[in-house]
Amino acid sequence: EEVGKGTFDHFMLKEIHSQPASLGKTTRGRIADDKRGVRLEELDTGVLDGVADVHFVACGTSYHAALIGARMLSDVGVRTRVFRASEYAKTAGPVSETTLVVPVTQSGETADTLSALRTANERGAATMTVTNVVGSTAAREADESLFIRAGPEIGVAATKTFTSQVVTLTLLAQQLAADLPGATPRDDLPELLTALERIPEHVEQVVTSSRASDLATRLLEYDAYFFIGRGMSQSVALEGALKFKEITYEHAEGFAAGQLKHGPLALVTPETPVVGVFTGEEAGQTVTNAMEARTRGAEIIGVGPAGGPGEAASDIYLTVPDTHPVCQNLLANVQLQLFAYHTAKELDRSIDKPRNLAKSVTVQ
Numbered sequence: 001e002e003v004g005k006g007t008f009d010h011f012m013l014k015e016i017h018s019q020p021a022s023l024g025k026t027t028r029g030r031i032a033d034d035k036r037g038v039r040l041e042e043l044d045t046g047v048l049d050g051v052a053d054v055h056f057v058a059c060g061t062s063y064h065a066a067l068i069g070a071r072m073l074s075d076v077g078v079r080t081r082v083f084r085a086s087e088y089a090k091t092a093g094p095v096s097e098t099t100l101v102v103p104v105t106q107s108g109e110t111a112d113t114l115s116a117l118r119t120a121n122e123r124g125a126a127t128m129t130v131t132n133v134v135g136s137t138a139a140r141e142a143d144e145s146l147f148i149r150a151g152p153e154i155g156v157a158a159t160k161t162f163t164s165q166v167v168t169l170t171l172l173a174q175q176l177a178a179d180l181p182g183a184t185p186r187d188d189l190p191e192l193l194t195a196l197e198r199i200p201e202h203v204e205q206v207v208t209s210s211r212a213s214d215l216a217t218r219l220l221e222y223d224a225y226f227f228i229g230r231g232m233s234q235s236v237a238l239e240g241a242l243k244f245k246e247i248t249y250e251h252a253e254g255f256a257a258g259q260l261k262h263g264p265l266a267l268v269t270p271e272t273p274v275v276g277v278f279t280g281e282e283a284g285q286t287v288t289n290a291m292e293a294r295t296r297g298a299e300i301i302g303v304g305p306a307g308g309p310g311e312a313a314s315d316i317y318l319t320v321p322d323t324h325p326v327c328q329n330l331l332a333n334v335q336l337q338l339f340a341y342h343t344a345k346e347l348d349r350s351i352d353k354p355r356n357l358a359k360s361v362t363v364q
């Protein structure tokens, strides 16, 4: 195990640092040279024939990746819903052969996600899993599989598989934009694909220059940590809070920034730092919400591009390269992975094997 960690103290840190390589593998050969389309060659696109809408089913971190995938699909005009896999059988509503059900699962073995996949298969939907594990149960039971190519992940808290899931789903959305009648390719497709190709370089910049470890030493012993964002940044906030609670055992919650004043604000005090994900077009509005917390004495930890609207609003600001908004969100996630990791390390937690949690949950 020691050899496997190389020079890193934990597998989680090693996996965070390996994201330039894992993301390079995720995109390799899948982006057209002219940046006008994607090539998911391993996918038999026959599974897409007649598809009118998409349902994502997933748990935990994979659910947050699916939320971003859904946004990518709705951006290109595909009707999409996202379900917690454990709720799918009860809440899916009409599912038919025109529905493509996409279980997003790193392991391909999560019981709740497999159950949702089986529900979809029984109801006659087309199914396509997005997974890391070739030969997993999800890959065997779905009509089609799309692999995220992140390589094995040992740390229970998912890091590199989350970023590879998001990139894979982003590519899948562009494939559906080209293949599904009624869908429309993005106007900024070349910019997005160019930014995705540069993501390994940008992640490298983040992991080598991050100030998250300084931040962690300053922010111990608080009552709770709140994470806020809007749009895609909200999904990053939710994932940031999940990662933080999983490995620090501190109370952390993610909220839609606009919902702060509808309840969670009652919990905000000088003892509850608020992490604002200030990326993309919605950053300015998220700043307004962060100010509501700051007025109540909360420290604001911002994540966003240098000179972005969040910088002046933050007590501490973790920067990401100023790239395409989708990629800014991925890079913000990397900063929050590091924030969770370093805080857990300061608190001397069991980082690679957090208490009560399993890498793959094979019971419902």
Ligand code: G6P
Residues within 6 Å of the ligand: 059, 060, 061, 062, 104, 105, 106, 107, 108, 109, 110, 113, 156, 157, 158, 357, 358, 359, 360, 361
């Ligand atoms: C467990 C793990 C999480 C993971 C979730 C879904 O709860 O601790 O890290 O996100 O299962 O796992 P999957 O393999 O389906 O992505």
